[in-house]
Amino acid sequence: MEWETVIGLEIHAQLATRSKIFSGSATAYGAPPNAQTDLIDLAYPGVLPVLNGEAVRMAVKFGLAINARVMRRSIFARKNYFYPDLPKGYQISQFELPIVCGGAVDIVLEDGSSKRIGVTRAHLEEDAGKSLHEGLAGLTGVDLNRAGTPLIEIVSEPHLRSAREAVAYLKKVHTLVRYLAICDGNMQEGSFRCDANVSVRVKRTEKFGTRAEIKNLNSFRFVEKAINFEVARQIEVLEGGGKVVQETRLYDSDRGETRSMRSKEEANDYRYFPDPDLLPLEIDQVYIDTVAGTLPELPDQKAQRFIQDYGLSAYDAGVLTASAEFADYYELVVQELTRPPLVIPAAPKLAANTVTGELSGLLNRDGVEIGESRVNALDLAGLLKRVADNTISGKIAKDVLEVMWNEGAQADAIIEARGLRQITDESAIERAIDAVMAANPGQLADYRGGKEKLFGFFVGQVMKATAGKANPARLNELLKKKLGG
Amino acid sequence: MTALHELTVAELSKALRTRTVSSVELVRALLARIEQHQQGLNAFITVLREEALAEAARADARLAAGDEGAVIGVPIAHKDIFCTRGQKTTCGSRMLANFVSPYDATVVERLRAAGVVTLGKTNMDEFAMGSSNETSYFGPVRNPWDPARVPGGSSGGSAAAVAARLAPAATATDTGGSIRQPAALCGVTGLKPTYGRVSRFGMIAFASSLDQGGLITRSAEDSALLLGMMAGFDERDSTSVQLTVPDYCATLEQPLKGLKIGLLKEFFDEGLDSESAQRIRDGLEVLREQGATLKEVSLPNLPLSVPTYYVVAPAECSSNLARFDGVRYGYRCENPRDLLDLYQRSRGEGFGAEVKRRIMTGTYVLSAGYYDAYYLKAQRVRALISADFERAFHEIDVLIGPTTPTPAFEIGAKTADPVTMYLNDIYTIGANLAGLPAISVPCGLVRGLPVGLQIIGPHFSESRLFNVAHRYQLETDWHRRAPPGFA
Numbered sequence: 024m025e026w027e028t029v030i031g032l033e034i035h036a037q038l039a040t041r042s043k044i045f046s047g048s049a050t051a052y053g054a055p056p057n058a059q060t061d062l063i064d065l066a067y068p069g070v071l072p073v074l075n076g077e078a079v080r081m082a083v084k085f086g087l088a089i090n091a092r093v094m095r096r097s098i099f100a101r102k103n104y105f106y107p108d109l110p111k112g113y114q115i116s117q118f119e120l121p122i123v124c125g126g127a128v129d130i131v132l133e134d135g136s137s138k139r140i141g142v143t144r145a146h147l148e149e150d151a152g153k154s155l156h157e158g159l160a161g162l163t164g165v166d167l168n169r170a171g172t173p174l175i176e177i178v179s180e181p182h183l184r185s186a187r188e189a190v191a192y193l194k195k196v197h198t199l200v201r202y203l204a205i206c207d208g209n210m211q212e213g214s215f216r217c218d219a220n221v222s223v224r225v226k227r228t229e230k231f232g233t234r235a236e237i238k239n240l241n242s243f244r245f246v247e248k249a250i251n252f253e254v255a256r257q258i259e260v261l262e263g264g265g266k267v268v269q270e271t272r273l274y275d276s277d278r279g280e281t282r283s284m285r286s287k288e289e290a291n292d293y294r295y296f297p298d299p300d301l302l303p304l305e306i307d308q309v310y311i312d313t314v315a316g317t318l319p320e321l322p323d324q325k326a327q328r329f330i331q332d333y334g335l336s337a338y339d340a341g342v343l344t345a346s347a348e349f350a351d352y353y354e355l356v357v358q359e360l361t362r363p364p365l366v367i368p369a370a371p372k373l374a375a376n377t378v379t380g381e382l383s384g385l386l387n388r389d390g391v392e393i394g395e396s397r398v399n400a401l402d403l404a405g406l407l408k409r410v411a412d413n414t415i416s417g418k419i420a421k422d423v424l425e426v427m428w429n430e431g432a433q434a435d436a437i438i439e440a441r442g443l444r445q446i447t448d449e450s451a452i453e454r455a456i457d458a459v460m461a462a463n464p465g466q467l468a469d470y471r472g473g474k475e476k477l478f479g480f481f482v483g484q485v486m487k488a489t490a491g492k493a494n495p496a497r498l499n500e501l502l503k504k505k506l507g508g
Numbered sequence: 509m510t511a512l513h514e515l516t517v518a519e520l521s522k523a524l525r526t527r528t529v530s531s532v533e534l535v536r537a538l539l540a541r542i543e544q545h546q547q548g549l550n551a552f553i554t555v556l557r558e559e560a561l562a563e564a565a566r567a568d569a570r571l572a573a574g575d576e577g578a579v580i581g582v583p584i585a586h587k588d589i590f591c592t593r594g595q596k597t598t599c600g601s602r603m604l605a606n607f608v609s610p611y612d613a614t615v616v617e618r619l620r621a622a623g624v625v626t627l628g629k630t631n632m633d634e635f636a637m638g639s640s641n642e643t644s645y646f647g648p649v650r651n652p653w654d655p656a657r658v659p660g661g662s663s664g665g666s667a668a669a670v671a672a673r674l675a676p677a678a679t680a681t682d683t684g685g686s687i688r689q690p691a692a693l694c695g696v697t698g699l700k701p702t703y704g705r706v707s708r709f710g711m712i713a714f715a716s717s718l719d720q721g722g723l724i725t726r727s728a729e730d731s732a733l734l735l736g737m738m739a740g741f742d743e744r745d746s747t748s749v750q751l752t753v754p755d756y757c758a759t760l761e762q763p764l765k766g767l768k769i770g771l772l773k774e775f776f777d778e779g780l781d782s783e784s785a786q787r788i789r790d791g792l793e794v795l796r797e798q799g800a801t802l803k804e805v806s807l808p809n810l811p812l813s814v815p816t817y818y819v820v821a822p823a824e825c826s827s828n829l830a831r832f833d834g835v836r837y838g839y840r841c842e843n844p845r846d847l848l849d850l851y852q853r854s855r856g857e858g859f860g861a862e863v864k865r866r867i868m869t870g871t872y873v874l875s876a877g878y879y880d881a882y883y884l885k886a887q888r889v890r891a892l893i894s895a896d897f898e899r900a901f902h903e904i905d906v907l908i909g910p911t912t913p914t915p916a917f918e919i920g921a922k923t924a925d926p927v928t929m930y931l932n933d934i935y936t937i938g939a940n941l942a943g944l945p946a947i948s949v950p951c952g953l954v955r956g957l958p959v960g961l962q963i964i965g966p967h968f969s970e971s972r973l974f975n976v977a978h979r980y981q982l983e984t985d986w987h988r989r990a991p992p993g994f995a
Contacts (some may be wrong), residue, residue: 062611066831068604068838069591069613069710071745101827103874105851112830163847165835294874296883299717299824301746 024262025226028254029234030183030219034196035174036206037150037214038081044149044173045072045115052212056155056166064171066110071300074099078173079304081205082122082147083314085175088203088321089142091126093311099147099301103294107165108152116176118295121146122304123175128199129323130191131341140192141180150174169213175205181220181231186250190243193217194345198322202347216241221253223261232257233267237281239274249274253281325350333357333371342379348393352400353378359404360411367411377407381421385428398427406434416495419443445494449501452485452493456505459484470506481506512537513673514995517582517730520676524571524581531564531571531581535625538583542627542674545994548655551669553588553646554596555628563625570623579737580623585678587666588629589636590616590721591710599712600632600644600662603832603839603858613710614742615679615721622737627675630665634860635829636686636714638662639932640922643862648919651694652991653957657916660690660932666724667694672994677725677734681711683718684817685911685936688948691724692911692960695950697977697987698724699731702967703943704749706735707742713828715821716747718940727987728949728977732756735970751968759971760978765799767976768904773806775909775935787952787959788910794983795908795976803904807896812889813937814930819873819886820941825863826870832858865926894942901966906976910935911948911960939964947973950986958986 043050046063063070086093100118123145131137152170154163177196183189197215200206208215222234237253240246252274257267271290272281320328326340329350335343344350353374360370367373382403386396398406406427410420415438426437438444446452459481460467470477481502486493512534515523523529542555560583567581591597591609593616598604612620620626633643641649641664649664651657652672659668663680667690670678680687682700691698699722706721713719721738725731736757741750769792776785796802834840834854841853859867873882900907912932922929939946944964951961961980965973981987 065836067591067610068597068599068607068712068831069609071709071747073744073746103827103830105830105833107833107835107847110831110836112833113827292876294827294871294876294879296823296827296874296879299715299747300713 026223026254026258026261027226028185028250029181029222029224029231030186030189030250031181032177032179032183032189032193032217032219034177034179034193034215034217035150036177036196036200036208038078038173038175038205039207040075040077040081040173042075042077043171044075044078044147046171048171050172052209052214054168056164057168059168060170064110064167066112072115072298074301074304075173078147079122079306080314081173081203082145082175083306083311084203084205084318085145085177085200086123086126087311087315087318088199089123089126089128091142091145092124093306094120094122094124095306096120097122097146097304099298099304100295101298104291106151106154107163108154108167108170110152110167110170114149114151115298115301116148117146120303128192128195130188130195131337132191133187135337138182138188140182140188143178143180145175145177148174148176186247186254189219189250190247193243193246195322198345202319202322204319210241210243213241217246219246219250219253221250221257222267223254223257232261233269235267235269235281236271237274238271238284245274245276248276248279249281252279256281319347333375335371335375339375339379343375346393349378352393352396355400356404356407359401360407365408367408370407370411373407373411374404377403377420377424381424385424397431398424402427402433409434409438413445413494414438415443415445416491418495419445419491443492446489446492449497452489452498452501453505455485455488455493456481456502459488460505467506478502478506513541514990515676516727517579517676517725517733518727520582521578521733525576527571531567531583531625532561534581535560535564535583535627538627538675542669545672545674549650549652549668549672549674550647551631551649551665551672551674552585552628553598553600553631553644553665556595556626559595560625560627567623567625575623577623578733579619581625582623582677583625583627583675584619584734585627585630585666585669585675586616587632587663587678587680589632589681589712590679591712592616592626592629596629597712598629598646599636600634600646601859601863602645605645605839607838609710611710614707614744615738616710618738618740619679619734624737630663630669630678632665633662633686634863635712635825636662636681636683636719637825637862637866639685639689639929640917640919641665641690642919642923643860645860650919651916652994653695654916657918657957658693660693660912660916662686662690663698663724664690667691667696667698670694670696670724670726671991673990677723677730679721679738680724681714681719681721682936682940683714683720683821684940685933687722687724688911688936688946688960688962689933691948692950692962693916693958695953695958695986695989695991696724696726697728697731697950697981698722698948698960699728699735699970699973700939700946701735701739701970702749702945703940704747705739705945705968705970707740707745707748709742709744713824715824716828717824718817718821720940728947728974728981729757729760731947732760732970732974732978749968754971756971756974759975761982762975763799764795764976764979767795767800767906769795769800769802770805770900770904770907771802772810772907772909773804774808774810779913779931779934780910781914781954783954784910784912784914784959787954788908788961791951791961791980791984792908794980798979798983805900805904805907807893807900807938809889809892809896810938813893813941814934816886816889816893816941817933817937818869818930819882820890822866822870823873823883823886824870826867826874829859829863829867834858862926890941893938897938897942897944897964905965906969906972907964909962909964911962912936915954915957915959935962943967945970945973947977949977949980950989951980951984952986953989
């Protein structure tokens with residue numbers, strides 16, 4: 024039997040407001056437990072919520088960025104359930120009338136084609152606090168610092184067909200909220216997290232299978248692993264003649280598996296109803312237009328511009344625009360390389376290769392964000408200028424970049440200090456070739472006898488002899504001539 | 509000279525500013541009276557003796573310094589549903605029997621700033637759920653007109669205290685009649701303002717879309733004076749309205765000539781006690797003599813107000829009272845085994861029977877599968893009732909009818925059957941569902957017990973209500989009559 028995976032994601036993005044959605048408490052992460060709570064967060068008798076206008080503005084921004092309908096009228100509703108980290112006994116959310124309806128996000132698939140993922144809705148709500156079970160001698164502690172932090176919950180259509188697609192979509196939304204500066208995107212701190220609704224069905228059939236909702240996914244890697252695990256589990260159940268039950272499952276990242284948390288029967292009846300403490304949220308076109316005027320260039324628009332203005336491939340443009348900081352860094356490098364009177368025809372491509380290649384490698388290796396890169400854009404451009412003017416080869420440039428990264432020095436200083444200037448002097452290269460030929464008579468004979476593959480061997484030997492500094496183009500030219508006899 | 513406890517707020521305001529009496533003297537006299545009658549009436553849950561005297565001394569200093577505020581030094585009582593900083597705020601419940609509020613409700617804060625002195629916190633039905641004050645964890649309040657009878661509820665303590673001349677005025681709240689019904693049963697003036705006129709911040713919520721803070725006083729004039737101090741937009745309450753507060757006292761005496769009064773047909777039904785009905789007709793005659801015209805109007809959906817209310821109010825209360833979970837403040841059961849046990853026993857032991865009944869009713873009507881049939885339908889009927897009122901106000905200026913079907917009933921008479929108890933609010937609930945202002949004024953006695961006449965107006969027509977009630981009180985002296993033994 025051939026199976027098809029169907030996935031929908033519910034993304035929770037904490038909005039980067041300074042104060043909470045219904046109270047004046049600060050939202051900063053990492054304060055001592057309950058230091059950022061006031062009487063409203065603690066749900067004291069008699070207190071009332073007052074909506075934070077900044078949270079509304081951010082939700083509207085998101086709606087506009089995904090071409091959704093921003094609703095003129097939306098309603099806050101109470102989601103009722105008891106839990107110690109939910110002080111009021113209900114969470115203020117939006118149910119029937121959310122602030123954002125519809126919209127879509129385009130993702131690029133592995134084969135380079137793109138796919139449009141529909142967004143059902145995005146609504147405003149408050150986050151809950153946290154229950155702490157460790158270090159309290161069998162007791163449970165409650166930290167309400169997070170309680171009341173504004174969230175938008177972004178609900179996708181079940182348009183995703185693999186874990187990879189789900190991750191691509193999640194990354195795209197992640198990129199988007201950071202471009203919009205409405206969420207810091209910090210997954211470790213829980214600012215950006217998601218639940219995945221996963222089901223499988225027989226390929227080329229219409230009807231959705233029974234889905235399981237996987238909670239607690241707070242890294243891209245976990246999303247992929249959890250979905251893959253869950254898909255395999257469901258297929259195994261179905262192929263074994265069993266039935267998938269509708270339930271909530273928890274992803275255990277230590278064991279790499281999903282576990283049943285509660286079944287549909289055990290699910291809460293949340294008894295949603297409109298919150299009588301908050302009036303319907305009404306916004307007009309003038310407000311929406313004003314917010315629209317504050318939208319930055321969005322990732323798709325930026326990528327399109329990179330393709331057009333810099334002649335980049337769609338792939339490179341996509342990688343470079345994954346974050347606004349990354350794109351800005353790249354553009355700064357290009358700007359520096361094309362500053363008159365400098366003429367470097369391939370500057371955008373050269374910069375793109377280095378930024379997406381070597382620089383990204385170093386960033387990933389050390390787990391550093393582009394904003395904290397140890398080589399800044401101007402210094403990187405300084406290095407690439409030396410490649411462009413043939414002072415060093417591309418290969419040497421990689422080594423120089425590594426030194427720049429580790430020691431913080433500038434490219435020119437490193438090239439001088441380590442004598443890395445390229446050898447372009449033909450006589451010097453010829454001398455090195457002669458020496459290599461003399462030292463390897465066997466290989467020379469074989470080459471001349473038709474084993475042309477040995478050409479690479481000679482290139483390597485000469486490079487070794489010149490400590491990699493021979494100009495590669497010159498070397499190739501001269502070597503060919505000499506080996507040919 | 510009239511005894512100090514007999515003076516109205518308006519009279520006290522004059523006496524204090526002319527230094528005929530000091531606030532400290534006045535507070536002392538009232539505290540003594542409260543003490544004298546506390547056992548008999550049980551009108552107070554907390555008496556703030558030391559605090560009141562200190563506040564009175566500060567008020568006297570303000571007055572001595574030439575401060576002109578109209579109510580500086582006037583003592584009042586607060587219903588124990590309003591949070592008062594540093595003081596017990598119990599809401600009539602075991603759940604909050606030892607709860608000390610860390611903040612002042614907006615109403616309390618504004619009245620404090622205006623210079624009033626707080627004598628204490630008045631008794632009430634638990635979480636304002638009740639029409640007789642019998643659901644209070646602190647015991648029932650007795651009606652000063654007959655101690656065997658209820659004072660009405662939920663603001664029974666406030667009504668009894670004002671009727672018994674223990675305080676010239678008291679704050680109160682009204683969700684389905686909780687100001688007007690006890691005011692009627694105790695022979696005092698009770699105002700429920702328009703929904704949104706008075707901030708609900710710091711007023712412990714029962715049913716948020718219906719709750720409104722107001723006043724129990726001995727005259728409409730006093731109510732007008734005090735409402736001016738406590739009303740107005742509050743940025744901490746999103747449902748409070750951004751409208752300027754008019755000078756309610758300035759229009760009190762306008763003549764009533766041309767006033768179009770609507771007689772609510774549905775209110776003069778078979779449930780209305782015939783003698784009470786006669787007192788209402790007598791009252792209407794007084795207004796007619798002043799030039800008002802009467803016209804019978806019908807609000808066909810109004811008879812649905814009680815069942816509608818008993819879906820909407822419990823629904824909201826079931827959610828509003830979820831915060832009382834024994835985790836952060838208030839009652840917590842002994843030695844909970846686990847979280848569920850903590851919840852179940854803290855709430856089971858902390859809440860009384862009526863509160864639990866309403867939480868369960870409310871939970872039921874909001875449940876999956878029942879929401880549409882109950883909650884949603886009730887909201888639709890609520891809209892129809894509002895529309896009925898709106899239509900009526902195109903033709904008439906105010907609606908007049910009885911406040912309650914009968915005068916005060918005996919303690920224990922209706923506790924066995926909640927529905928009979930609920931029907932006591934049949935004439936008052938409509939104004940809450942529609943968010944309208946309404947005032948109850950004493951209009952006579954039946955078998956020695958007070959009867960209340962209710963005036964309902966369009967949204968934000970408090971000035972008009974005060975005007976009609978005040979003109980009525982200029983022509984009658986029912987509001988000046990003290991219960992026997994309390995003069």
